Structures are given as structure tokens and as C-alpha cells.
Amino acid sequence: MTLGLSKKTEATAFVLDSPQSVIAECIRSRGYDVFDVLVLPPRLGRLRRAHMTRRLPLQRMWFHRNFRILEGTETVVIFDRPEMFAIARRLTATRPDVRVIIWLWNPLPADWRPPADLDSFEVVTFDPADAERFGFRSNSTFYFRELGSYASGERDHDLIFVGRDKGRRAFIEGVATALTHAGSRVALELVDDAGRGRLSYREVLERTGRSRGVLDVVQAGQRGLTLRSMEALFLDAKLLTNNPAVLAAPHFPHQNVLVLDGQQPEALLDFLREDPVVPSAAALEYYDFAAWLRRLTSG
Incomplete structure (x- = not known):
């Protein structure tokens, strides 16, 4: 080859x-x-x-x-x-x-x-x-503008998490349960670390595109932006995260981000059901693959 x-x-x-x-x-x-x-x-x-x-x-x-x-x-x-x-x-x-x-x-x-x-x-x-x-x-995380086409005008649930356990199950299920009791519709696809039962990424995109918000739970000490933060940005969704570094990320629309810090479930639900701020052209350009690659190869 x-x-x-x-x-x-x-x-x-x-x-x-x-x-x-x-x-x-x-x-x-x-x-x-x-x-x-x-x-x-x-x-x-x-x-x-x-x-x-x-x-x-x-x-x-x-x-x-x-x-x-x-x-x-x-x-x-x-x-x-x-x-x-x-x-x-x-x-x-x-x-x-x-x-x-x-x-x-x-x-x-x-x-x-x-x-x-x-x-x-x-x-x-x-x-x-x-x-x-x-x-x-x-360098920043990257994404592809064309994947924004998965954003749907019909949002049939308030929050989605798709990913592996990685020791986060209790926290993720706790957030999902609290929101569900508050009347939220949550899509939770949490698989074991072996990946059994994992959705294809196209299925993830289709489901994320129908969600008002994305749950992002990073590992202890991590500050880099995850793929889930990119999905929220490019698919016009809100972001619930335990990573406060997102708020300082270049061009990321902080109005669409809520850092989890013991808020009541009703406050989380109110945040998710407000319309997101439209990301700026600068944000979409900065995190697009083309700009990421220029930064990667120019260093």
C-alpha cells in the first residue's frame, strides 16, 4: 500500500x-x-x-x-x-x-x-x-463545518450523552436522573470501556442533532476541549460541562455553556430550554479542521 x-x-x-x-x-x-x-x-x-x-x-x-x-x-x-x-x-x-x-x-x-x-x-x-x-x-480540538448539517429543527430531547464509562458513570447518571425527575428528556448512551453496544458516529450525530444540549464530563485535570464540546458548537446545542476551561476557550460562545457546580435541576433545565446563541463565524472558522491544520503544521 x-x-x-x-x-x-x-x-x-x-x-x-x-x-x-x-x-x-x-x-x-x-x-x-x-x-x-x-x-x-x-x-x-x-x-x-x-x-x-x-x-x-x-x-x-x-x-x-x-x-x-x-x-x-x-x-x-x-x-x-x-x-x-x-x-x-x-x-x-x-x-x-x-x-x-x-x-x-x-x-x-x-x-x-x-x-x-x-x-x-x-x-x-x-x-x-x-x-x-x-x-x-x-493546539485546539477540531471539527468539520459540514457535520453541522446534522443539526435538526426538531429537538426531541433536552440533553444527550454518548460515550464510554471511564469512571464517570455515577456522575453522568446522577445528572441524568436529576434532570429526568425535573421533567427533562435525557438520552443517555453510556457503554462500558470495552465499547460493547457502542453506536456508530453517524448515529451519534443524528441523535445529537436532535438534542437541545450535550453533556460533557471530562476526566480529572483535563482542560482540553472535547469532541462533545465541538458537537455542541457545530450542531447548535447548549453545553453542560464540568470543564471550566471551556469558558476561556478562544471564540467559544460562553452564553451556550453552563459549568456544572451543584445547580438545581430546574436551573439546568431552564438553561437547556433557552435558545442557544448563534456561534460567530470566527468560532466556526477557528475550530474547523482547516484552521486547526494550519496551526498544527506551522508550529
């Missing part, structure tokens, strides 16, 4: 572990190539992760046999995954003239241990807390 320019026009390529996802499709629609360079034999996912993250010999066995970076590719962006540093090492060894950037769009675990050769990599994170902790460069 080839990684880089084929029929596309841009000199940046992207490595994702789900190259057929909605996000990957949106990136391709902007003129970029999106690939995965690894093979995943059935039922060997855990073995591959363990083998590659521990830097054991014979890691080449996990890469597509004939992958190469085409001439004309200047930058490869690797979206975070357990094998990201192993992928970066291989790409750099294959084409040392190509810039390789690791993009972290999830917070690192509290017990994360950086590889010994961390200084060899260009790492950029969405989370200012992780940037400060490890000396990474930071």
Missing part, C-alpha cells in the same frame, strides 16, 4: 486506526489521504499493542507489507493510539525527510510513562494540561 499523495492534492497525509470512519471521510473530502499502516489479524489486537508498545523485536510484522510514503508528501500526522510511537519510528526510518507529527486528541492516562526517546518525536496535544506536564506543543 502507499501512504501519501495519490490522486489527492495536499502534501499532508494522516494515519488513523479507523480509516473508514466519519472523521477519516471528512479529512479525505478536504483533499487529504488517510490510511492505516498496520495490519490487524483477527483476535490479535491486544498482542499487537503489547508487542509494539514494549519495543520488542520484529515489529515490522505488524505493518502492511508494501507500504511506502509517496514522493511529494511533506508531513504525516499520526492520530493517537497505543502504537503511535512505533509507527512514528518506522515512518521516520523509512523517510527521514518527511515531517512526522503525533496528534493527541485524548488525554494521557495519569500513569502514562513516556518512551525513552520521547525527545525524538514532535507531539502536539489538545490538552494544555498534558502540554505542560510533558513539554508538548498544544
Whole structure:
């Protein structure tokens, strides 16, 4: 397989572990190539992760046999995954003239241990807390304007949360229960950390587009804006969050944000049922993929 320019026009390529996802499709629609360079034999996912993250010999066995970076590719962006540093090492060894950037769009675990050769990599994170902790460069979260088409004129529930437990179940269910008792209509799709029963992202978009508000619950210490905050912004919804950093985020319409701080359920419901402020053109431009990529590659 080839990684880089084929029929596309841009000199940046992207490595994702789900190259057929909605996000990957949106990136391709902007003129970029999106690939995965690894093979995943059935039922060997855990073995591959363990083998590659521990830097054991014979890691080449996990890469597509004939992958190469085409001439004309200047930058490869690797979206975070357990094998990201192993992928970066291989790409750099294959084409040392190509810039390789690791993009972290999830917070690192509290017990994360950086590889010994961390200084060899260009790492950029969405989370200012992780940037400060490890000396990474930071950038905003991004989204795609075209996904705003999922916003519906019919809003049949007040609040939605779709995501994994990650130790947040009690808090999320507490908010949902309190709002339900206050007369709110809440859509809660909380799956276990293995992802069993998870909705497709298109289903998430369809449901979020029919909600007046999005519930955003970040992990302790996290300050970066989540995908849910982007969904609220681009799908014209309010945002209930435990992340006060949203209020200081560039261009984000703070009138559409309520930071959870022990408010009565009736106050939350009143907030959700007020019409949201229309986001400014500056906000939609700043968080769009194109502006995010300019910031990412200009650093």
C-alpha cells in the first residue's frame, strides 16, 4: 500500500486506526489521504499493542507489507493510539525527510510513562494540561463545518450523552436522573470501556442533532476541549460541562455553556430550554479542521 499523495492534492497525509470512519471521510473530502499502516489479524489486537508498545523485536510484522510514503508528501500526522510511537519510528526510518507529527486528541492516562526517546518525536496535544506536564506543543480540538448539517429543527430531547464509562458513570447518571425527575428528556448512551453496544458516529450525530444540549464530563485535570464540546458548537446545542476551561476557550460562545457546580435541576433545565446563541463565524472558522491544520503544521 502507499501512504501519501495519490490522486489527492495536499502534501499532508494522516494515519488513523479507523480509516473508514466519519472523521477519516471528512479529512479525505478536504483533499487529504488517510490510511492505516498496520495490519490487524483477527483476535490479535491486544498482542499487537503489547508487542509494539514494549519495543520488542520484529515489529515490522505488524505493518502492511508494501507500504511506502509517496514522493511529494511533506508531513504525516499520526492520530493517537497505543502504537503511535512505533509507527512514528518506522515512518521516520523509512523517510527521514518527511515531517512526522503525533496528534493527541485524548488525554494521557495519569500513569502514562513516556518512551525513552520521547525527545525524538514532535507531539502536539489538545490538552494544555498534558502540554505542560510533558513539554508538548498544544493546539485546539477540531471539527468539520459540514457535520453541522446534522443539526435538526426538531429537538426531541433536552440533553444527550454518548460515550464510554471511564469512571464517570455515577456522575453522568446522577445528572441524568436529576434532570429526568425535573421533567427533562435525557438520552443517555453510556457503554462500558470495552465499547460493547457502542453506536456508530453517524448515529451519534443524528441523535445529537436532535438534542437541545450535550453533556460533557471530562476526566480529572483535563482542560482540553472535547469532541462533545465541538458537537455542541457545530450542531447548535447548549453545553453542560464540568470543564471550566471551556469558558476561556478562544471564540467559544460562553452564553451556550453552563459549568456544572451543584445547580438545581430546574436551573439546568431552564438553561437547556433557552435558545442557544448563534456561534460567530470566527468560532466556526477557528475550530474547523482547516484552521486547526494550519496551526498544527506551522508550529
